[in-house]
Amino acid sequence: MTSLLSLHGVSKTFDSGTQAIAALDLEVRTGEFLSLVGPSGCGKSTALRIIAGLIAPTMGNVAWPSGRPEIGFVFQEPTLMPWRNALDNARLPLELKGIARADAEARSRQALARVGLGEFGHAYPRELSGGMKMRVSIARAIAAHPKLLLMDEPFAALDELTRQSLNDDLLKLAREDGITVIFVTHSVYESAYLSDRVVVMTPRPGRVTADIAIAQPADRSVAYRLTPQFTDAAGRISAALGDAMSRAA
Amino acid sequence: MKRWLTYSVPVALGIAVLAFWEWAVTHWQVPRFVLPAPSAIAQSFVDDRAQLAAATWTTFRIVIEAFVLALVTGVALAILFAQSRIVELALYPYAVILQVTPIIAIAPLIVIWVGYEHIDRALLILAWIVAFFPILANTTLGLRSADRNLIDLFRLYGASRWQILWKLQLPGALPYLLGAMKISGGLALIGAVVAEFAAGTGTATGLGWTITEAGNRLHIETMFAALAILSVLGVAIFFLLSALEWALLRHWHESAVSRQE
Structure with missing residues (x-):
């Protein structure tokens, strides 16, 4: 290797x-x-x-x-923005990199689906369990294809x-x-x-x-x-x- | 059941107190210039409606202008503080001095500076001074309370200072700002009325002046009418800002969640 x-x-x-x-x-x-x-x-x-x-x-x-x-980072806490739903949280890295919104949304929706939260894009962090919040955090990390x-x-x-x-x-x-x-x-x-x-x-x-x-x-x-x-x-x-x-x- | 009680109990108490007040004033023959009956106060609303309406509008306008000015300058200065420690170190002590000096003591000076012919401006400045500080202090705290790890994450993805401010610090500071707005809305009203008292009679014709004038002429029922309007104004400002807070935070903030569930 x-x-x-x-x-x-x-x-x-x-x-x-x-x-x-x-x-x-x-x-x-x-x-x-x-x-x-x-x-x-x-x-x-x-x-x-x-x-x-x-x-x-x-x-x-x-x-x-x-x-x-490309580097992704996952913290001990889910570290989500409480004012954004799961999809918009997962979209953050793409947004900061200046990727067009439609494309970024498609990619972050796919990332959420891959961590088993395909149905929860509209849920806010407070509506999710600890494990689900961590899954959103992982979806956010992989959305930018690190x-x-x-x-x-x-x-x-x-x-x-x-x-x-x-x-x-x-x-x-x-x-x-x-x-x-x-x-x-x-x-x-x-x-x-x-x-x-x-x-x-x-x-x-x-x-x-x-x-x-x-x-x-x-x-x-x-x-x-x-x-x-x-x-x-x-x-x-x-x-x-x-x-x-x-x-x- | 509970929701129904929230409104009915205080309203029932209010009606009972007013009824007792009306009865007591007649029964013990309390002089009108000490405590007028509620019915006499109601009559004053009718008789003095033109003067009361004009005074309410004057006070209301000054409160709104001062509040908006406090909001804009408070948030702008808080953003400046959050961006630069040096600016904060330089200016913060003076903001505190402005805040802790009693407004009633500053008032005569401000009135002299802007001149008696521009008393409106003096009232605006004085109301702004008292409304400004809670916005500045709370927003500064809110902007500084952003999650360190989220800031790191923004940096990892190459975010600019502007992006960190706009997408992370400002939304995070919103609950702090909205809380401060509820305090400042009430303070702006207090500031406007106190400033009118301090400015004395003259070209100021708001509710503060109405109370002073009516008092001088022993029109106690007009004083009560003006006081009632001030209370309603204060309560209306508080409810409007609470509604705004609810609308903006209901999806995500804990303070709104507990009310929802």
């Missing part, structure tokens, strides 16, 4: 003096599903924001060997069943569109289920301590969560996470 982006010695110290990440080296390959796992305050979110170009690193740089692709999707603990606030169904839908969308995903999570099981590769980070300042490749079956389902293959992957991530924590202590 070719390299999509790489972080070289990226450090970030905030104005408050907090050092979020120190000398982070990370390569992300085109088409992979990469999870960043680590305890709170290990700078996972900061790393995502640096990759998105929303904040500048204090030191180091982000390299894009074949240019910076090649890289950055997700910052997107399903952390959802119940287990909703989370599993969103996990499956996300895998399907990413595979269909050939999207590279960088997924930040606290959950060992979620990362074991979703990822081709899991990178474990130490607490503040964040550094990579383990890089775990997972050979995933093409077709994952509820039954997969019960296989030795899955539990083995979860076990390796868990061990690496425990190791990272003990180093910090």
Whole structure:
């Protein structure tokens, strides 16, 4: 697989003096599903924001060997505009890019249909459940056809069943569109289920301590969560996470 | 059932109070220049209708002009504050000073500056000063309360400052602005009347002047009539602005949702 982006010695110290990440080296390959796992305050979110170009690193740089692709971002909260209905929320990226309204509406309607909300275009965020709001947020991210999707603990606030169904839908969308995903999570099981590769980070300042490749079956389902293959992957991530924590202590 | 009670209970109480008032004034023979009976006040509405109508129109016009002016300048300055911290640091203390200095104390100065021949303008300025600050303060707060993550998302998609303001900050500030408008509408009315008192008699012929004049001549029933009109004006402004708030927020804002369900 070719390299999509790489972080070289990226450090970030905030104005408050907090050092979020120190000398982070990370390569992300085109088409992979990469999870960043680590305890709170290990700078996972900061790393995502640096990759998105929303904040500048204090030191180091982000390299894009074949240019910076279209990027989508999904936050922990659905982060919708309450005064816009689902369709107009999903349309936002296209609108900001200056795409003609009819075209933008068609594309965002299609994006809503793909996350299973085809019937809910006119619903306002307050009329939707937490899981549905997160689906609108994902529809908004994929409406602009990103090649890289950055997700910052997107399903952390959802119940287990909703989370599993969103996990499956996300895998399907990413595979269909050939999207590279960088997924930040606290959950060992979620990362074991979703990822081709899991990178474990130490607490503040964040550094990579383990890089775990997972050979995933093409077709994952509820039954997969019960296989030795899955539990083995979860076990390796868990061990690496425990190791990272003990180093910090 | 509940909705029916919302209107019938206060109306019934009002009628009962008026009836008791009418009876009490006759029964204890309260002098007319202390407390006139409701029927005498009603008579004043008929007898003084031309003067009351002209005074109402004058006050109403000043209130509306001051309110619109406060709305435009308050929102414009709030947008400027939200765009530039330096402008806010420079101007905000003076906006506060203007707000906390009692309007009644500023009034004579403003009247002298604009001249007695332009007393309308003095009233407008004074009503504007009191109505302006809630709009400025609340809209500034609203513009600053935009979701940080949404701002990041706008930036990610290359939005301009103007797009962030127009599509994110202003819609988000709307509930704050509408709340401030309800306060400012009432304040504009208070400002206009207080300014008339401060300006004294002369070329000002609004409801404030009517109350002063009627008081001087012990026409207490005319004072009550003017007071009643002021209350109705105040309530009408409040209801109109509440209706506007409801119309603009009913689809999405929590304040409107709870009323709907």
